[in-house]
Amino acid sequence: xxxxTSILLIGVLVLMALTGCSASGxxxxxxxxxxxxxxxxxxxxxxAVWGTCEFNTVKMMVEEANANGGWxxxxxxxxxxxxxxxxxxxxxxxxxxVGQDKVVGIIGPNASGQAIAISQVLEEAKVxxxxxxxxxxxVTVDEDGNTKPYNFRVCFIDPxxxxxxxxxxxxxxxxxxxxxxxxxxxxYSQGLTEFFEKTFVELGGEIVAKEAFKFGDVDFRPQLxxxxxAQPEVVFMPYFFKEVALSTSQARELGIDATFMGGDGWTxxxxxxxxxxxxxxxxxxxxxxxxxPDVQDFKNAYTEKYDAAVELNGYLAYDAFKLLEEAVxxxxxxxxxxxxxxxxxxxxxxxxxKIVVNAKxxxxxxxEAAMLKIENNSYKFQMKYSVGQ
Amino acid sequence: MSTFIQxxxxxxxIGSVYALMAVGYxxxxxxxxxxxxxxxxxxxxxxxxxxxxxxxxxxPFPIALIVSAFGxxxxxxxxxxxxxxxxxxxxxxxxxxxxxxxxASIFLENLVIATIGPNFKTYPKIIxxxxxxxxxxxxxxxxxxxxxxxxxxxxxxxxxxxxxxTGMAIRATAYNLRASSLMGxxxxxxxxxxxxxxxxxxxxxxxxxxxxxxxxPQIGFITTxxxxxxVFGGLGSLTGxxxxxxxxxxxxxxxxxxxxxxxRDLIAFALLIFILVVRxxxxxxxxxxxxx
Numbered sequence: 001x002x003x004x005t006s007i008l009l010i011g012v013l014v015l016m017a018l019t020g021c022s023a024s025g026x027x028x029x030x031x032x033x034x035x036x037x038x039x040x041x042x043x044x045x046x047x048a049v050w051g052t053c054e055f056n057t058v059k060m061m062v063e064e065a066n067a068n069g070g071w072x073x074x075x076x077x078x079x080x081x082x083x084x085x086x087x088x089x090x091x092x093x094x095x096x097x098v099g100q101d102k103v104v105g106i107i108g109p110n111a112s113g114q115a116i117a118i119s120q121v122l123e124e125a126k127v128x129x130x131x132x133x134x135x136x137x138x139v140t141v142d143e144d145g146n147t148k149p150y151n152f153r154v155c156f157i158d159p160x161x162x163x164x165x166x167x168x169x170x171x172x173x174x175x176x177x178x179x180x181x182x183x184x185x186x187x188y189s190q191g192l193t194e195f196f197e198k199t200f201v202e203l204g205g206e207i208v209a210k211e212a213f214k215f216g217d218v219d220f221r222p223q224l225x226x227x228x229x230a231q232p233e234v235v236f237m238p239y240f241f242k243e244v245a246l247s248t249s250q251a252r253e254l255g256i257d258a259t260f261m262g263g264d265g266w267t268x269x270x271x272x273x274x275x276x277x278x279x280x281x282x283x284x285x286x287x288x289x290x291x292x293p294d295v296q297d298f299k300n301a302y303t304e305k306y307d308a309a310v311e312l313n314g315y316l317a318y319d320a321f322k323l324l325e326e327a328v329x330x331x332x333x334x335x336x337x338x339x340x341x342x343x344x345x346x347x348x349x350x351x352x353x354k355i356v357v358n359a360k361x362x363x364x365x366x367x368e369a370a371m372l373k374i375e376n377n378s379y380k381f382q383m384k385y386s387v388g389q
Numbered sequence: 390m391s392t393f394i395q396x397x398x399x400x401x402x403i404g405s406v407y408a409l410m411a412v413g414y415x416x417x418x419x420x421x422x423x424x425x426x427x428x429x430x431x432x433x434x435x436x437x438x439x440x441x442x443x444x445x446x447x448x449p450f451p452i453a454l455i456v457s458a459f460g461x462x463x464x465x466x467x468x469x470x471x472x473x474x475x476x477x478x479x480x481x482x483x484x485x486x487x488x489x490x491x492x493a494s495i496f497l498e499n500l501v502i503a504t505i506g507p508n509f510k511t512y513p514k515i516i517x518x519x520x521x522x523x524x525x526x527x528x529x530x531x532x533x534x535x536x537x538x539x540x541x542x543x544x545x546x547x548x549x550x551x552x553x554x555t556g557m558a559i560r561a562t563a564y565n566l567r568a569s570s571l572m573g574x575x576x577x578x579x580x581x582x583x584x585x586x587x588x589x590x591x592x593x594x595x596x597x598x599x600x601x602x603x604x605x606p607q608i609g610f611i612t613t614x615x616x617x618x619x620v621f622g623g624l625g626s627l628t629g630x631x632x633x634x635x636x637x638x639x640x641x642x643x644x645x646x647x648x649x650x651x652x653r654d655l656i657a658f659a660l661l662i663f664i665l666v667v668r669x670x671x672x673x674x675x676x677x678x679x680x681x
Contacts, residue, residue, distance in 0.1 A: 045607070048507035184651050212651040216610060218602040221399040222645035222653075229392050242509060246602055253520050254395070255527045274511045274603060277518070 035074045035334045037062075037324065038097035038106040040090055040114070041132075041313075043082035046242055049270055050110055053311040054132060055080045058107055060305055061321040071328050079103060083114055090114035091121055098125035104328070104336045105130070107320045110313050112136030112158075112188050115151065122150035127336045128343055130154060130323055132316040133264060133287070135161055136191050140362035147362055152343055154319040154355055155287055156367045158188065160387070161263050162195030162238070164369045165285050167387040169234050169261055170203045172371075173283070177208050179232035179258070181223055181247060183239045184212035192238035192263050199387070208232050213243070220247040221254060228256050240265040245274035252278045259283065267312040272377050284372045288315055288352040289381040295351050319350035323357070391525040396646040397639060402532040404638025405539040406601070409594035410615030411622065411630040412543060413587040419563040419625040420583050423483040424616065426490040427468055429609025430497030431588055435461035435595025436604045437501065440510050450515050454538070457592040465588025466581060468493055477580075494609055501606040510604040535597045542593050543631060546586060550627065559583060563625065621661050623674025632672055637661070 039058050042051035062078045070076050079101045081093035090109055097103045098121065106122075106129040109115055115134035119142075122129050131139055131153040140151045169175045178200055183189035197207055209230035211223035224247065227235060235251065235258050237244055244266055251260070260282040267286050271279060288295065298318060302310045323346055328334065330342035344359040356365045371382040410432060417425040438460040442453035472489045516534060520527035550556040561569040562579045570576045598608060615634065622633020640660060645653040665671065 044502050044507045046605075211645075214654060218611060219399075219403050221403075222396060222642040223650045225392055225395045225399060226646055226650070242603070242605075245509075245511075249518065253518055253527060253529045253531075255520060255522060255525075270509060274509060276514075 033074050034077050035071050035328070036077050036079060036101055036103045038094075038101065038103035039078055039080040039108050039317075040083050040093045040097070040106060040118075041080075041108040041110055042085040043080075045085040047085050047111065047240065049268060050133075050311050050313040051082070051108075053308070053314045054108060054110060054317040056306050056308075057302065057310075057314040057317040058321055060302065061318065065325065071325060072332065072334060074334070083109055085111065085114075087114050087117035090118050094118045094121045094125075094129070098122075098127050103127065104334050105324045105339055107317060107324060108132055110134060110316075112139055112191075113186070115139040115153075116187070119148045119151055123148070125336075126150065126340070128152060128324075128327075128340045130320040132320050133313055135264065136187050138187075147360060150340060152323070152357065152362045154316055154323055154350065154352070154364055155264075156369065157363060158191030158263075159195040161285050161369065162192040162197075163199040163387045164371075164385055165192070165236060165238075165261055165263060165283075166196045166199035166203065166205070168283065168285070168371055168385050169236070170200060170205050172383075172385070173234070173259070175233040175259070176205045177231070177233045178205055178236055179209040179211070179227045179230055179234075180207060180236045180238075181211050181213065181220065181227060182237075183215055183243065185215040186239065188263075188265065189239045193236075196236050196238065213247075217243070218246055220250050224251045224254050224256060227251070228254055232258050234259045234261055236261050238263045238265065241268040241271040241274070244279070245271055248275050248278040248282070261285075264312060267372070267379065269309045269311065272374070272379075276377070279374050280377070282374045283382070284374065284379065286370045286372050286379070287312060287367075289370045289372070289384075290379055291381055298351055315351050319348075319352055319355055322348050322350055323355055392646070395526050396642045398526065398528065398532075400639030400642035401635060402529070402536060402638070403642065404618075404635035405536050406594065406598055407615045407618045407638055408631045408634035409539050409542065409590055409597065410612050411619040411634045412546065412627055413591050413594070414612075414616050414619040415622075415625055415627055415630040416583055416587045416590075418619070419627075420559070420566070420580060421473070421477075421483075421486070423486040424490070424624075425587070426487065426616075427472065427493035427497065428465075428587065428591060428616075429612035430494045431461050431465050431468065431591040432595040432598065432612060433501065433604075433606065433608040434464055434497065435588075435592030436599035436608055437505065437510070437595075438592065439596035439599055440512055440604050443515065444510070444513050454593060454596055457596045458589040459592070461592025461595060462585040462588035465584045465591065469580065469584040498606050498609060505606075507606060510599075512600045512604070515600070531601060535601065538593065538597060542590060543627075546590065547627060549586070555579075555582060617658075617661065621664065621671055623671030626671070626673045629671055629673030636672075 039055055041054050042048050058078050062076050066075050083090040083093055110133040112134040115131040116138050128150050133155050134153055135155055135158045137157050140148055142148055180193050182193040209227045211226055213220055248260055263285050266284045299310050326346045326348040327339045327343040331338035347356050353367050358365045368384045368386045371385045372379040373382050413428045435457045439453050439457040442448045442456045472493045476485050516530050520529050558574045558579055562576055566576055618634035618637040619630045623629030641657045644656045648656055
């Protein structure tokens with residue numbers, strides 16, 4: 001038994017050492033005529049599709065801005081690190097960006113878990129971070145309700161997203177019996193679940209089943225068999241597209257014919273490819289309408305440059321970059337504290353709507369959600385929807 | 390009642406995938422006395438080979454399955470030659486084997502990320518998703534097919550081990566490697582065959598897994614559960630691995646279905662630990678050596 005323990009211990013150590021460090025940065029020379037910005041996110045792992053799109057977007061924006069003379073007459077350089085979807089890696093990446101690369105601001109990550117984990121490092125270094133699609137309330141506000149000084153974001157938050165899904169399901173689609181399947185190991189999923197449940201019940205609906213799985217699971221049939229038994233009209237599935245593809249396919253195989261509904265974790269071109277018919281007719285809460293004329297220029301430019309479709313994250317990375325640009329220009333100097341001050345009053349026309357930073361919460365004010373429906377294997381815009389306003 | 394039957398079916402179907410993977414661990418363990426953690430990597434590569442055979446080269450499914458089985462067997466053998474054979478020749482402690490295996494597993498995962506990319510790949514649909522409904526109970530066509538392929542592969546393996554001359558040599562080597570080699574068994578080629586067999590099963594498991602759950606570089610992750618199933622059933626015993634895997638699948642589903650899906654892993658694995666405490670050799674293991 002002792003042998004076993006020591007083997008396991010050594011195994012864990014080796015694993016930690018091997019997975020420890022791998023950066024994909026451009027390095028930095030530290031010349032003063034360059035403004036450095038950072039980006040963090042997943043370039044490998046489950047969410048690599050999104051992270052890659054974000055980083056590509058930021059790189060494209062930097063090139064564009066540099067071609068137009070850069071910021072404050074200086075060229076911009078972006079340094080990106082892979083977080084592998086891991087909070088600890090995210091903290092290390094931020095430490096490297098502020099300590100070694102001396103960036104003036106950071107864009108990303110897309111996931112709430114990582115965005116929450118990096119707050120302390122940001123505060124010590126006094127460098128702002130603009131999260132892209134991190135929708136958990138605690139990204140910008142701590143447990144006691146105090147605003148985190150250096151965390152910002154350009155997306156709406158989970159309570160809002162969960163409430164929108166519940167409101168739309170109950171009021172627009174007329175469903176009264178809902179089931180929820182969620183990821184018990186993920187803050188994003190828990191946040192959406194909590195507020196979906198709250199709003200749906202307040203409106204007069206009933207939650208007939210609430211089942212959980214754990215990140216990394218690939219088989220959801222035990223939970224779905226229980227969902228089937230409860231006979232819901234709508235199944236809310238607030239998690240990311242890989243699990244969505246697997247769970248919706250398995251649900252259809254078990255003979256569940258309820259409508260599926262999800263949050264912004266769904267919106268990937270990959271989902272349509274992976275899930276096919278299983279997600280047909282499902283509804284998704286999204287940050288924008290992909291067919292909006294205003295977003296076509298960016299969409300086409302990106303597709304031309306990278307020969308790939310833009311993921312949702314690209315649009316929000318675009319807005320995060322625009323917000324940082326505005327703050328740097330207003331601050332008039334590439335100083336991270338001045339940039340933070342400018343950020344609190346910044347207003348910029350983003351691609352997902354007008355971004356008006358709320359100085360109290362560091363969230364963008366008044367962003368509406370766009371409801372999409374999956375029809376003929378593509379996302380069809382239904383309507384702009386908001387609750388409680 | 391129909392939900393209960395549905396849950397048992399779910400459990401068997403999940404368990405049969407675990408079984409194919411668990412047998413690979415047990416095979417290698419029975420001969421070499423170490424846990425081949427690189428097995429997950431071989432399964433992953435098998436899944437990718439099946440994907441390319443079906444989606445890119447548009448081969449018919451049975452051919453694709455055979456291509457993956459042989460391809461994965463070749464990789465497993467190559468892995469043995471590169472990562473384990475040098476250690477074996479130097480009589481290295483078995484701890485080194487495990488570390489070498491872990492290294493190989495991480496290497497394979499990152500190799501795929503670097504060359505094929507981190508994205509998910511979806512197998513072409515080769516069988517209708519429409520379930521067969523018996524009353525209220527849904528039987529997935531893919532599940533039935535997976536179950537049959539698993540059963541046939543495992544039966545072929547058991548026949549080979551129990552009934553053939555080479556099989557007898559494998560059993561003898563598993564009993565005592567040194568004594569068998571003194572008796573004239575070419576243990577080097579036995580190890581070669583064992584890795585080939587384990588690899589072929591890994592290839593089949595990879596294709597079945599990929600068809601059901603898509604392909605991605607972190608597939609190896611799921612083999613943790615297969616490994617646990619192998620230990621639970623009794624490392625080194627092939628039937629034990631199969632029984633352990635099916636039981637693990639059923640325990641998992643029933644816990645999720647009737648106790649709590651939030652606490653599924655907690656309860657299911659607490660139960661496994663309890664069983665191992667009571668019966669440390671696993672359900673069907675033999676108690677004649679140190680477990681690793």
